[in-house]
Amino acid sequence: MVTKVKTLPLKVVRVKGEDKDGYWALQIEVNKGKGKKAKKLILREIRLEQKSDLRPGMEIKASDVFKTGDKIQVRGITKGRGFAGVVKRWGFAGGPRTHGQSDRERAPGSIGQGTDPGRVWKGKKMPGRMGGKAKTIKGLKVFKIDEEKNEIWITGLVPGGKRGLLKISKQ
Secondary structure (H helix, E strand, O other), rough: EEEEEOOEEEEEEEEHHHHHOEEEEEEEEEEEEHHHHHEEEEEEEEEOOOOOOOOOEEEOOOOHHOOOOEEEEEEOOOOOOOOOOHHHHHHHOOOOOOOOOOOOOOOOOOOOOOOOOOOOOOOOOEEEEEOOOEEEEEEEEEEEEEEEOOEEEEEOOOEEEEOOEEEEEEE
C-alpha cells in the first residue's frame, strides 16, 4: 500500500548557531491553508549536527531532503475516537451473552483484587478517551517523489486524517 502525502515548502526564518545559542538549528515556518486561511503559520525548529549553508528566506523542498528508497519515520496526531469502552479501546472480549448476563456483554469484568492491594493498579486498561494522540510510525520507505505535484509517496500507512500535519524525518 502506498500513501500520497502532499508536502509544502519550508521557509527558513532563522538559523541558530552554536556560538550564540549553544547548538545548531533551523527555525522554519509552514504556510498551511489557502486564500484567507493562509495566514496560519506553524513554526518549528529542526536541530542540526553541524553548520548549514541555508540562510533566512530560503526554501527547503522534500526533494532536497529525501530521495527514493530512503527509510523514514512519520509522526502525526491519530484520529480522535471520543470516549470508548474497553471492548473498542483495548479489544476485551466482554462477558457471556447468556446465563443471566444480559447486561454484562461489553463490561470489563473485575478490575482488581480484594484486601491486598485493596486498590486498582495504576495503568489498568479502563474505558476512556481514545485517539487524538501523537503517534510515530517507523520503518516506512519513500516510494516516489513527485516534484511537480509536491508529493511524497510513502509505503505504508501514516497516522491521522486527511489534511493532517505530519512530521517526516529520516530514520
